[in-house]
Amino acid sequence: MRLLRGVDWILLMLIICLAVLGMVTLYAAVHQGDVGLWQKQLTYWGIGFAAFMVICFVPLRLLGLISWPFYIVALLLLVLVPLVGDVQMGARRWLNLGFFNLQPSELMKWALMLILASWFATKEPRSLREIGTALLLAVVPAALIVNQPDLGTTLVLLFAATSMFIAAGLPWRWFGLAVIAAIGSLPVLWHFMHDYQKQRVLTLLDPQSDPLGAGYHVIQSTIAIGSGGLTGKGFLQGTQGRLHFLPEQHTDFIFAVLAEEGGFIAVMFLLLLYISLITRILMVSSRAHSRFASLICIGVASIFMLYITVNIGMVSGIFPVVGLPLPFISYGGSAMVTMLAALGLVMRVSIESKDRIPWQRPGSPLS
Amino acid sequence: MQKQQLEGRQRFDVRMLFFFAATPIFLGLLAMHLLQLQWLEHEKLALQADNNRLNIVPVLPVRGEIVDRQGKGLAVNRIAYQVQLIPERVKDLDVTLKKLSGILQWSPDKLANIHKRIKRSRPDRPILLDDKLQWLQVSPIAARLHHMPGIDVEAGSYRQYPYAELTSHLVGYLSLARKSDTDEGFLANEFVGRTGVEKSYEKVLHGSLGYQQEEVDALGRRIAVNKRTPSTMGQQLRLALDAEVQQAAADALGDRTGAVVVMDVHSGEVITLLSQPGYDTNRFITGLESEQWQEWLNNIEKPLLNRATQAAYPPASTFKVITSLAGLHAGAHLARGHTTCPGYLELADRKLRCWKRTGHGRVTMQDALIRSCDVYFYELGDQMGMEEISDAALQWGLGEKTRIDLSPESRGVIPAHRPYMMAAMKNESSKRKKWFRGETMIASIGQGALTVTPLQMARMTAAVANGGKVLKPQLLAGVEPEVLHQASVEPRHLKTVQKAMRGVVEKPYGTAHRALANAAWKVAGKTGTAQVIQMSQDDEKEGYTPEQILRRHQDHAWFMGYAPYEDPKIAIAVFVEHGGHGGSDAAPVAAAVINVLAAQEQEQAADK
Numbered sequence: 001m002r003l004l005r006g007v008d009w010i011l012l013m014l015i016i017c018l019a020v021l022g023m024v025t026l027y028a029a030v031h032q033g034d035v036g037l038w039q040k041q042l043t044y045w046g047i048g049f050a051a052f053m054v055i056c057f058v059p060l061r062l063l064g065l066i067s068w069p070f071y072i073v074a075l076l077l078l079v080l081v082p083l084v085g086d087v088q089m090g091a092r093r094w095l096n097l098g099f100f101n102l103q104p105s106e107l108m109k110w111a112l113m114l115i116l117a118s119w120f121a122t123k124e125p126r127s128l129r130e131i132g133t134a135l136l137l138a139v140v141p142a143a144l145i146v147n148q149p150d151l152g153t154t155l156v157l158l159f160a161a162t163s164m165f166i167a168a169g170l171p172w173r174w175f176g177l178a179v180i181a182a183i184g185s186l187p188v189l190w191h192f193m194h195d196y197q198k199q200r201v202l203t204l205l206d207p208q209s210d211p212l213g214a215g216y217h218v219i220q221s222t223i224a225i226g227s228g229g230l231t232g233k234g235f236l237q238g239t240q241g242r243l244h245f246l247p248e249q250h251t252d253f254i255f256a257v258l259a260e261e262g263g264f265i266a267v268m269f270l271l272l273l274y275i276s277l278i279t280r281i282l283m284v285s286s287r288a289h290s291r292f293a294s295l296i297c298i299g300v301a302s303i304f305m306l307y308i309t310v311n312i313g314m315v316s317g318i319f320p321v322v323g324l325p326l327p328f329i330s331y332g333g334s335a336m337v338t339m340l341a342a343l344g345l346v347m348r349v350s351i352e353s354k355d356r357i358p359w360q361r362p363g364s365p366l367s
Numbered sequence: 368m369q370k371q372q373l374e375g376r377q378r379f380d381v382r383m384l385f386f387f388a389a390t391p392i393f394l395g396l397l398a399m400h401l402l403q404l405q406w407l408e409h410e411k412l413a414l415q416a417d418n419n420r421l422n423i424v425p426v427l428p429v430r431g432e433i434v435d436r437q438g439k440g441l442a443v444n445r446i447a448y449q450v451q452l453i454p455e456r457v458k459d460l461d462v463t464l465k466k467l468s469g470i471l472q473w474s475p476d477k478l479a480n481i482h483k484r485i486k487r488s489r490p491d492r493p494i495l496l497d498d499k500l501q502w503l504q505v506s507p508i509a510a511r512l513h514h515m516p517g518i519d520v521e522a523g524s525y526r527q528y529p530y531a532e533l534t535s536h537l538v539g540y541l542s543l544a545r546k547s548d549t550d551e552g553f554l555a556n557e558f559v560g561r562t563g564v565e566k567s568y569e570k571v572l573h574g575s576l577g578y579q580q581e582e583v584d585a586l587g588r589r590i591a592v593n594k595r596t597p598s599t600m601g602q603q604l605r606l607a608l609d610a611e612v613q614q615a616a617a618d619a620l621g622d623r624t625g626a627v628v629v630m631d632v633h634s635g636e637v638i639t640l641l642s643q644p645g646y647d648t649n650r651f652i653t654g655l656e657s658e659q660w661q662e663w664l665n666n667i668e669k670p671l672l673n674r675a676t677q678a679a680y681p682p683a684s685t686f687k688v689i690t691s692l693a694g695l696h697a698g699a700h701l702a703r704g705h706t707t708c709p710g711y712l713e714l715a716d717r718k719l720r721c722w723k724r725t726g727h728g729r730v731t732m733q734d735a736l737i738r739s740c741d742v743y744f745y746e747l748g749d750q751m752g753m754e755e756i757s758d759a760a761l762q763w764g765l766g767e768k769t770r771i772d773l774s775p776e777s778r779g780v781i782p783a784h785r786p787y788m789m790a791a792m793k794n795e796s797s798k799r800k801k802w803f804r805g806e807t808m809i810a811s812i813g814q815g816a817l818t819v820t821p822l823q824m825a826r827m828t829a830a831v832a833n834g835g836k837v838l839k840p841q842l843l844a845g846v847e848p849e850v851l852h853q854a855s856v857e858p859r860h861l862k863t864v865q866k867a868m869r870g871v872v873e874k875p876y877g878t879a880h881r882a883l884a885n886a887a888w889k890v891a892g893k894t895g896t897a898q899v900i901q902m903s904q905d906d907e908k909e910g911y912t913p914e915q916i917l918r919r920h921q922d923h924a925w926f927m928g929y930a931p932y933e934d935p936k937i938a939i940a941v942f943v944e945h946g947g948h949g950g951s952d953a954a955p956v957a958a959a960v961i962n963v964l965a966a967q968e969q970e971q972a973a974d975k
Contacts, residue, residue: 124375167386169378223419226404226412239420243584264405271394278390286383294379298386305390312397316404360376 006354008284008347014277015343018328019045021258021270025329028236029250029257037250037331044333048340055344060293060352063345064121067114071137074111077104078144085148093148105145105153106338112138113160113299120168121292131174134165149194152322156306163302164295200320217247221256222317232263250331252323255315270329274308281346289356293349300342421593422581425554428574429524431601433538433564435610436638436844441538442565444524448505449498455490456517463515470507471497499525499653526558526652530610532645533617536673537608537637537773537842539563540648542655561651564604564842567772574601607636607844612963616641616941619959623952625924625943626674628825629960632935634848635829635838637771639939639960640822642674667915676771679779679818680942683895684739684878684949685927686760686813688831688864690748691732693759695860697751701743705731708742714805719745722896736867737877739894741812748811749804756810757781762854763827764837765819770851771840779819782810814898821942824927829938830854831868832891832929834861868893869932879926882954887965892928892939892957894949899923921945926953930961937964 023041030037077095081104086094094101115137125131138161146154166175190198203215224240233239238260240246249257259267278301285297304327311326313319325335404412433442450467457463468478481496488494509520526541528534539562544553553559554576560566577598582590616627620643629639646663650656663670672678694702710726712719721727721741727734735743748756760766766781782802809815819827822840830837835854868891871877872884878894899922924946929938939957946952 124378163386167379167382169375169382220419222404223412223415225401226408227416229405229409229413239582240416243420243582243590245416245419245585259401259405264402267401267405268398271398275391275394279387282383282386282390286380291375291379301386301390305393309393309397312401316397316401318400 006351008280008350011277011280011284011343011347011350014273014280015328015340017273018277021273022329024235025254025258025262026250026331028238028261029241029254030331031236032242033250040333041331041336044336045340047333048337051337051341052344052347055341056347056351058348060290060296060348063114063296064118064292067111067118070107071111071115074104074107075141075144077102078108078141080104081144081148093150103334105141105148105150106334108141108145109153109156109160109303110338110342112141112157113164113296113303116161116164116168117292117295117299120164120295121290124169125165125174126169126171131165131170146192149197151193151197152310152324155310155322156303156324159306160299160302163305164299167295167298197320200322203321217253217321218314218317220245220247221253221315224256225259225316228260228263230264232259232261232266235261237261252311252325252330253315254330255312255326258329259316274304274327278304281343284346284350284353287353287358288349289353290359293353294359297346297349300346303342304339420582420584422583422589424579424581426577426579426595426598427554427557428576428598429600430526430541430558431572431574431603433572433604433606435606435608436636437609437611438605439610440529441534441606441608441610443527443529445527446502446522447498447525448500448502449521449523450496450500450505450508451493451519451521452485452496453490453493453517453519454485454488458516460485463518466515467496467508467518471500471504473497493519498523528648530613531648533610533613533641534608535563535645535648535670536642536675537563537606537640538648539565539567540651541565542651558652563773564606567774567842568604572601572604575599605844607631607634607638607841608640609638609967611967612960613639613641615963616956616960617643619956620943623943623946624668624674625941625946625953625956626678626821627942627956627960628675628821628940629964630825630829630838630840630938632829632832632929632938634846635826635841636844636846637822637840637842638937638964640675642672644668644670646670673773674942674944675821676769676773676776677820679777679820679823680923680925680944681815681817681897682765682813682819682824683897683923683925684741684813685824685893685895685925686817686819687736687739687744687811688868688893688927689759689763689765689827690744690756690811690813691736691864691867692763692831692854692856692860693755694732694747694751695863696759696856697755699747699750699755701747701750702732705729705734706743706746708740710742712742712745712808714745714808717805719805719808732863733867733870736864736893737870737874739871739878744811745808748807753782753802753807753810756807759854760817762837762852762856763830763835764851764854765823765827769820769822769826769840771822772842776822777820779823780816782806782816813895821940824925824942825938825940828892828927828929828940831861831864832935832938834858865891865932868928872928878950879928879954880950882926882950883928883958883961886930886958887962888930889932890928890930890957890961891932892926892954894954895923895925895927896947896949897923897925899945918945921947924949924951924953926950926957928957930964937961 026041027038081092081095084095085092086096086101088094093103093105095104116134119134119137123130125134138157142154142157145157203218220240224238224246227240228238238257240260241249241257246253246256258270281297281301285294285301288294288297307324307327310319310322310324314321325332327339429444432440432444434440450471454460464478464481485494505520508518512518512520528538539560541558542561544555544557544559548559549555560569560572565572575598578596579592580594581592584590612629616639620627624643626643627639627641628637630637650659707729708721708727710721710724722739727738727740730738730740730743734740760781766779768776768778806815810817826838826840835856836850837852837854839849839851871893872879872890874880879892883890883892899920922945924943926941926949927939929935939960941953941956943953943956
């Protein structure tokens with residue numbers, strides 16, 4: 001019963017709102033093609049919610065215990081990928097396990113989040129040694145993933161790690177140094193980028209330079225968003241989507257369908273839902289009973305933040321085309337399940353923290 | 368230790384504030400960018416979305432039909448159907464094609480070819496399987512369309528010429544637009560008039576394009592038609608031509624080559640304009656094979672040539688009408704007197720022969736015209752000189768384009784066209800060639816350098832019949848007559864010539880008596896037999912067969928005349944290439960034509 005009392009109903013409400021909006025938008029995107037995808041997505045919601053519920057019952061302490069083994073296994077799998085991995089769409093990202101294709105980089109996102117949370121649970125990154133060790137934990141898998149190549153996941157990894165570093169108390173001057181180093185390394189990164197990645201960046205700078213090639217996606221999605229106007233063309237009335245001018249309209253570019261048919265009103269509604277969701281996660285974080293739990297929530301929030309910003313920025317033409325889905329709206333099973341599982345973690349934090357005093361709050365009896 | 372930990376919590380709380388603030392700030396910036404797209408740039412992007420999906424597609428107009436004066440279709444539009452297939456929408460390609468093959472009776476070759484084409488084509492684009500089908504052929508498919516997804520039957524119209532060979536030169540033909548046409552604004556899938564009326568009246572027949580706005584998807588497939596501005600059908604043209612009369616002329620000519628022109632003497636309406644042989648203009652619509660085109664081009668009978676307007680021939684004795692008028696006009700004393708024809712005329716060391724070796728004896732102008740005495744006209748021409756003859760020829764509309772709405776048109780040759788000849792006659796300069804008296808004499812009987820087109824001949828005859836009005840030949844029925852110029856002629860002079868022309872038919876010794884004395888109308892006319900001088904060596908070089916060479920050396924036969932004599936209605940010119948004699952070979956064609964015209968008039972009178 002303590003379990004039920006600790007449930008964050010607002011968080012649950014937000015998930016349900018996103019589920020409804022996501023399913024409606026997905027219907028608009030697929031209603032002329034494969035409606036079967038819509039039913040599949042409904043199944044994914046079911047599986048994801050089951051994962052969410054299961055995680056709600058897993059004690060955080062247990063997660064702290066398995067964080068090291070989990071991280072090591074994920075790292076080993078990542079090392080295996082370039083040796084025995086499957087190549088799909090020009091990148092070696094998958095391990096064929098016989099019954100399904102595992103993407104170790106996906107595991108690593110969560111493994112890194114757990115390991116950093118447990119690493120910083122007892123210490124703050126204030127000395128070179130502590131920072132260096134934690135940095136190594138993040139940079140090694142990031143280097144392996146960027147080499148696959150998988151720029152999107154690398155970005156997620158680095159962004160989540162940076163957020164957790166900041167939350168854990170990284171001195172601002174170190175942060176400033178890191179930013180300068182990152183900007184300085186851009187030319188080096190450019191040198192190591194694959195041609196298609198370079199093309200995406202160039203396309204972002206001038207989409208019209210290649211209107212039927214790499215620029216096509218961005219031009220068409222920008223047209224879809226802009227033509228939707230303030231109030232939209234109406235449900236199922238978007239011409240860009242209905243007439244198939246929009247590429248990938250049920251996966252990475254689904255935001256354009258929403259913006260075209262629902263207009264700025266729908267866009268604002270979605271953005272407010274996202275802001276509420278992230279703010280809610282941050283609130284759970286600040287009420288959490290342990291530093292480990294707080295940091296987990298920060299990791300989850302930052303991952304969501306990055307997905308949302310990069311996806312919408314990409315679809316509306318201000319970021320390069322990086323294949324990140326729009327949380328809870330884009331079609332896709334594994335993203336749906338992992339994201340709901342992540343929210344399960346947040347819910348678990350909320351449940352465990354119920355009726356307990358946040359960690360090291362001044363005046364708390366434990367401190 | 369305690370203090371340090373408290374610092375940790377405080378620091379964490381401060382950093383949480385940073386996160387709390389960063390979320391709405393980041394997403395707010397994103398929202399501002401989206402607001403810019405959806406509000407400030409909305410109009411521009413909405414326009415781009417419409418440009419994406421809306422295609423403006425021209426709707427071809429239906430071409431105006433061409434009918435003859437009785438309303439019979441000469442160039443008509445037929446509905447035809449075509450069968451298309453969109454591969455990606457077909458469930459079972461083999462079964463569907465087998466079914467279609469059975470209904471449309473495709474040959475195994477054709478079926479194999481279609482299979483090949485489908486394999487090569489994009490699966491989302493329609494492929495034309497068969498076209499120019501009649502409703503009876505496609506109706507079994509149309510009835511089963513819902514059982515055959517991906518199959519489409521579309522209706523369209525195509526041009527048909529019911530009298531293709533009979534009217535090929537006059538009506539002309541169409542063919543698909545070429546590069547030069549599209550530069551002038553035609554669409555690539557339009558048919559454009561190439562010859563004849565189809566070419567001359569292209570603007571009237573064409574009609575105006577319509578447009579429709581279609582919504583297309585990213586693959587260019589038509590989803591819906593939004594707006595439609597219908598095309599305007601081209602105007603129907605009613606020609607002055609009478610297919611029945613033209614048919615009579617063609618039947619009378621039989622398989623001989625030649626031309627027949629019949630013209631209304633008052634309005635200039637062209638009732639018949641026949642050139643034989645014709646060619647099947649329908650072949651151009653169905654897609655002419657290049658072998659057929661080459662065959663027409665190289666055929667020694669020159670079927671593509673419009674002999675009525677594009678070819679000029681020596682007018683021979685028919686020209687004596689002009690020589691007579693010139694003589695009367697010039698006041699040559701022979702025009703009022705007589706001479707004796709011994710069968711030849713001696714000029715220096717040469718002998719100019721009359722066609723009748725035994726001679727005509729004592730001849731006046733009347734006799735000379737009726738019996739077509741050459742010697743009389745040698746002398747008459749010699750008396751007045753070439754200038755008078757040329758002047759008269761030009762006055763009566765020879766040597767100039769008739770301005771009929773058919774191009775190209777030959778103007779023929781009247782020696783006066785050539786300034787150097789005139790100069791030679793006046794002995795001012797003899798750089799090129801001296802004009803001999805003998806040449807004037809030869810020209811007087813319509814031989815030598817003189818040539819005229821059958822259309823010019825008909826128009827000249829009409830002018831003789833209507834008092835000297837040289838008319839513009841009118842292809843369309845019921846248009847205002849247009850007198851291009853008036854020949855200066857005294858009525859009594861004209862009467863003299865007309866009487867003589869009547870004599871040609873009426874008098875038992877007239878050259879056209881046998882052919883036309885019993886015609887349904889009283890006819891006045893003149894025969895002509897043009898000598899043909901061909902080089903035998905050239906014939907052999909060009910590879911003609913002996914029979915062809917024999918034929919090519921036969922004379923051309925002419926007849927020109929008008930009827931009815933007292934109240935002229937029509938003028939006719941008959942030209943039979945290598946046809947033999949005017950009286951025996953050309954005049955009977957005129958008789959056949961005039962009988963049909965007379966019968967038509969009687970019918971009309973009876974109807975009233």
